[in-house]
Amino acid sequence: MVRRITLISFVLSFGILAGSCHTIECGEGTVELDGVCVPVNFPDATGGPDLCAPGSHWSADLGKCFVDPSAVCGRGTEVVWNEDETEFTCVSTGEPELPECPESTGPICINGRLRYLVDPSDPTKFLTTEVRDASMLAQLEIVFYDPLEYAARGSEAVPLGTASIDAESGAFIATDISVPSQGYVGLVVRDKDWVPGQEPILFPFTGYAYKASPNVNIENSFGVVLTKTQIEEFHAALPPGFITTACTQGDMYNCGTWIGIYRERTTLQAVSGVIPYWGTNIKIPAARMAFLDKDGSGGYTVLTPGTARGYTSDTGTVMYFGAELTNYFGLCDLMLEESQSRCLQWEMEYGKSLQGGSAQKTMFVQYVDGISLNNLGSN
Numbered sequence: 001m002v003r004r005i006t007l008i009s010f011v012l013s014f015g016i017l018a019g020s021c022h023t024i025e026c027g028e029g030t031v032e033l034d035g036v037c038v039p040v041n042f043p044d045a046t047g048g049p050d051l052c053a054p055g056s057h058w059s060a061d062l063g064k065c066f067v068d069p070s071a072v073c074g075r076g077t078e079v080v081w082n083e084d085e086t087e088f089t090c091v092s093t094g095e096p097e098l099p100e101c102p103e104s105t106g107p108i109c110i111n112g113r114l115r116y117l118v119d120p121s122d123p124t125k126f127l128t129t130e131v132r133d134a135s136m137l138a139q140l141e142i143v144f145y146d147p148l149e150y151a152a153r154g155s156e157a158v159p160l161g162t163a164s165i166d167a168e169s170g171a172f173i174a175t176d177i178s179v180p181s182q183g184y185v186g187l188v189v190r191d192k193d194w195v196p197g198q199e200p201i202l203f204p205f206t207g208y209a210y211k212a213s214p215n216v217n218i219e220n221s222f223g224v225v226l227t228k229t230q231i232e233e234f235h236a237a238l239p240p241g242f243i244t245t246a247c248t249q250g251d252m253y254n255c256g257t258w259i260g261i262y263r264e265r266t267t268l269q270a271v272s273g274v275i276p277y278w279g280t281n282i283k284i285p286a287a288r289m290a291f292l293d294k295d296g297s298g299g300y301t302v303l304t305p306g307t308a309r310g311y312t313s314d315t316g317t318v319m320y321f322g323a324e325l326t327n328y329f330g331l332c333d334l335m336l337e338e339s340q341s342r343c344l345q346w347e348m349e350y351g352k353s354l355q356g357g358s359a360q361k362t363m364f365v366q367y368v369d370g371i372s373l374n375n376l377g378s379n
Contacts, residue, residue: 081267099166099173101217108212110144110163111173112221114189117206117259117365118230123299126315127261127365131225134167139192140203141165142223144177147186147209151325151359155196155205160185172223184355185212187223188362200228204253205362224365231363234319237303238290246288247322249360256358258323258366259292262316262330264346265369270316273341274330284320286310292317311336311343323364325357330368346370 101109114137119125131137142163150157163174177185186209191201206226210218231253235243247255262274276284286306293302293313300315311333312318332343348370358364 079268081269098171098220101173101219102175104215104217106214107176107178108185108214109173109175109217109219110177110185110187110210110221111171111217111219112223113170113172114140114142114165114223114225117224117226117363118300120227120230123301124294124297126300126317127224130170132170137165137167137170139201140189140225141192141194142172142174143188143190144174145186145188145207146180146182147184147207147364148180148182148325150186150188150207150362151357154359154361179212179214183212184209185218186210187221189223189225200253202228204228204231207358207362207364209356209364209366224363226363233301234303237301239305242290242305242307243321246290249322252319252321253363254361255322256360257363258320258328258356258358259363260318260320260328260330260356260366260368262312262318262343262368262370264342264372266372269342270312270314271330271342271346271370272312272314272316273333273336273343274312274316274346275310275333276312276318276320276328276330278320278324278328279326283310284318288322289318289320291315292319311341314342320358323356323358325359326355328354328356328366328368330370345373347373 098111098113101111114131115127116125116129116131117127119129122129131140142165144160144162145157146160160180161174161177163172165172179185186207188205188207189203190205191198191203204226206224208222208224210221212218234252243252244250246252249255260276262271262276263269264271276289278284284306289306290303291306291309291312292300292315293304294315295301300317303319304313306318312330329348330343332346333341334344336344338344348368354366354368356364356366
């Protein structure tokens with residue numbers, strides 16, 4: 001079952017609601033969302049964000065509303081774009097339902113599934129493979145933190161709560177999670193029954209933060225899984241001696257690493273040619289970062305030191321060792337020709353306001369979204 005949305009004109013849609021199939025016929029310019037037909041885009045609208053319908057977002061730079069695939073494609077689906085990037089399809093993944101969150105009354109509920117950063121059995125898959133192996137799931141746990149407190153205190157921070165994990169589906173749910181005053185909740189994956197001071201056995205702390213508000217549940221989220229063996233492989237992929245000088249602890253986990261993934265907000269595609277920045281307007285030091293690249297088989301196995309190249313490849317991914325807790329963003333390398341990089345057709349949508357970083361003994365993953373300025377963005 002699929003649902004196709006065209007960015008120029010919208011076609012008859014078949015909706016997906018709560019993972020079950022039904023046939024609601026929606027006319028041109030509308031799409032089924034939560035059981036009703038709603039308009040999703042006004043390509044000629046220039047009157048401001050108030051004209052953006054559910055399932056779309058406003059671009060102040062281009063003065064238009066655009067479909068947000070993540071809003072239109074519901075739970076149990078994935079977004080698939082055509083070659084011309086002019087339309088996308090919501091494809092059912094056939095996944096079972098997530099455990100249902102109760103209505104929030106202040107503290108919130110968070111549900112979702114776990115994904116490998118890089119699939120251990122197929123390194124061509126990046127942040128797409130869900131953890132379903134029952135023996136693996138039995139050895140890990142999901143803990144929630146105030147990410148700012150965790151960045152300051154590390155493993156001494158007091159957790160906000162834990163999640164229960166279904167061993168068959170890999171789905172998790174946590175309830176009664178109090179939202180910290182800063183408005184972020186950090187989802188951390190680690191070894192089950194970890195005790196302070198213990199070195200990782202299988203799963204080093206891997207974090208992903210969500211913007212959160214009281215009374216608003218976070219549903220269909222994901223946590224990131226990275227194994228101890230994979231970190232050892234990342235170390236081996238760097239030139240000899242690089243990691244020992246990149247951070248004082250000489251280890252990307254022990255010193256804390258921010259994994260930034262630059263992508264377009266409209267297509268969710270990774271962006272090449274981005275120079276990573278932090279703080280007010282400071283390049284991430286070349287000697288303290290490396291770019292995650294693909295090998296000849298398409299596997300995410302290569303780490304290129306920042307001293308060898310200062311911008312992202314087509315994976316859009318950078319690792320910053322010993323990262324500061326600050327604001328992160330990216331600028332295009334203007335020395336590149338347009339044909340060499342998508343970045344020259346892209347710019348940050350949220351400027352320099354994206355807070356992130358890491359803490360010692362944590363790998364922190366974060367998307368850094370921008371807006372496309374290519375033909376897709378100007379239709």
